[in-house]
Amino acid sequence: MLDLLSGFVVELRRAGLPVSLTEHLDAAEAVRHIPLEDREGLKYALAATLVKSSSHWRAFETAFEVFFAVRTPGSGAGGGDPDSELDGEGEGEQDGAAGTGDGGSRGQGRSWQGGGGGEGMTPEELAEMLFKSLLSADAALMNVVARNAVDRYAGMEPGRPVGGTYYLYRTLRNLDLEAVLAKLLGQAQAGAAGGQGLTDLEERLAADEYRARIEKFRRAVETEIRRRLVEDRGAEALARSVRKPLPEDIDVMHATRDELAVLHRVLQPLSRKMAVRLARKRRHGRKGPLDFRATMRRSLSTGGVPIEPRFRHPRPAKPEIFVIADISGSVASFARFTLHLVYAISSQFSKVRSFVFVDGIDEVTRFFEGVVDPAEAVARINTEADVIWVDGHSDYGHALTEFHRRWGDEVTSRSSVLLLGDARNNYHASGAWVLEDLQRRARRVYWLNPEPRDYWGSGDSIIAEYAAHCDDVVECRTLRQLEKFVGDLE
């Protein structure tokens, strides 16, 4: 058990969770108090000691599912009857890995036909059973359907080096969940009390309910696939392939749709935390001048003798900031995140003005005025900003020249200029003289480049020319890097 726990902790650290030695010891201590058969209890005991932040939960859960996978009894015997299979799959059952004590046992070509009665199911029967299980929200039935679906559709072969998501995709595509949802809703409409159909509200509630059930089913399929993969390849190998990065470490430019959704959810609390942190840093940096009144009041408790002086809070000047963002192609999502973050902490700056460009440039400050949630404004930018001049391919030279012509005078010595882009100029003129001029005028000029450092200067990237006139060029691919940069700003 201790070995298994150590392997688990190592995996968590690889996924990016900061698990310290003390926490590891606490986990070992905690596990002693949980009865062996209680898998859920084990999960929560480990979570309480090893996971100290809610954004790490997803990575923890994935690793837990891999390391402490449920083993079905008798699956090696070539399929017991469906009833014993059902028992094996029930929650809170067999902590199989711990029980056998060798969590990473390589599959000895275990038979895939685990669900004894499933071999003979036709697609129609399977679809029918799926429909019934979703209609009645029967968890045990869902598990049986999941197992049979994976048997039939996933096409898993022992030893095949394919990741779990491929099997999941194949299974779900064959089951056609969208059609099932439509059918469920149709049935609900038809069967409504009084035969008049559902009101809009009821329809919406029913849709949400079925979606939740389908999500449960999807997770059951995922668990089943993972279980088989663990049996085949062992825990460590699988953990490496299904390891999900923490939200802070997702590479924004290459994020999948799901990862982008996760990022959006994390962005709002993150920006709030940053605003709080920056505000505190600002206030407690230095001490200001002596505050005479406060000192005298304090001295009352010591008989009128001022023993402890009180100082005024210093009020350092807030910088102005100009954000100039490239929103072409792949850099677009990165630019959106940065704009969102900058506006979320805009109370730290006395003025924020933002501009976006592709080959033409446009000021988008007006979208952010008066808006509480930056995400709405960011969405508007896509549709309403006027950034195409000739052909919609990046032209940094023209964009910078335009900026200089229209707004260059407004950059003062109190401003900081922030440029976002990958500096891929499509071999147009560079316009680096604009940056030279800006650097002379402004307090600071920074460039944030979302490409990995190794790619800088390759192809049509002319970052080196621009870098000569910037105070700093920062590689900024993940939220973590962005956070660090904004925290160090000024």
Next chain:
Amino acid sequence: MTPDHPSADHGSTGPGSSGLGSSGLGSSGLGSAGLGLPDAGPARFASLDEVRGGLAQVGYLADEAISGVVYLADRLSKPVLVEGPAGTGKTQLAKSVADLTGARLIRLQCYEGLDESKALYEWNYRKQLLRIQAGEHGEGEREGPSWKELEEDIFSEDFLLARPLLEAIRSTDPVVLLVDEVDRVELETEALLLEILSEYQVSIPELGTVKATRLPMVFLTSNNTRELSEALKRRCLYLHVDYPDLDRERDIVRSRVPGITEELADQVARIVRSLRTLELRKAPSVSETLDWARTLVILGVETIDAAGARDTLHVLLKYQSDIERAAKELLTAAG
């Protein structure tokens, strides 16, 4: 490997380790896992099921995670850091555990600017000054006390004002300590909690170390407005309380709102669940759900339709933009 239940500590407390002499070092009895903590006292809960059943009896419906962590906290004698969105029952958990174990609840409400004198202890300056002045004159013919006697006297326990944290440590009856909204204190101020959380003792320079005779159960709640320091987090067990799922929310509504029908509770839970899927500025929390349910019961509503929901939406949602969005997306168009 066989689970090894720690032997129940019989007898109430260890030797009087809250001695306040100038040496002030109580004996460190064999505490939990031999960590040098004073006696933990008998384990409060015998099993996980007892925790869950007990909490349900005092009116708090806990799920697996919550009851598991409370059980572990008791066994390991570690504090619990409860994090989650506002209104999900974090403070209520501490109160329910206090009810369940028959302990006294000591509450420290944290805010920015909280310091040692309001959280830990403070010397009663005025009383000390008076004592010194009274001592100068002596009693009748006798001379006043010598300085040495006086010094020992004014720095004794009579002149110590105990604030919540010290009170929790010193108490001889069972205590649940609730440190509410610990994310509001400054990062530097968190440091004064660290000694208490890991070793259940307070060091007072003039008196010595005050150790706990009976380990309190400690709960810290946080709304996640800032990142807590690593030192604090690693001394605690972490519990994330999120919005409940459909079944649990329905059960909570039924148990907390007297006079509500099962059908209405079900509808309330479903609507709130759908609302939470929308991107609102502030999603409705459990306390707001309960308020809404009570409102509906008072208004005598039996089933909710779109119009009725729209009229009472302001009980659930507290931002005008949220109300407008919910009305538009949920209550007019189909999903």
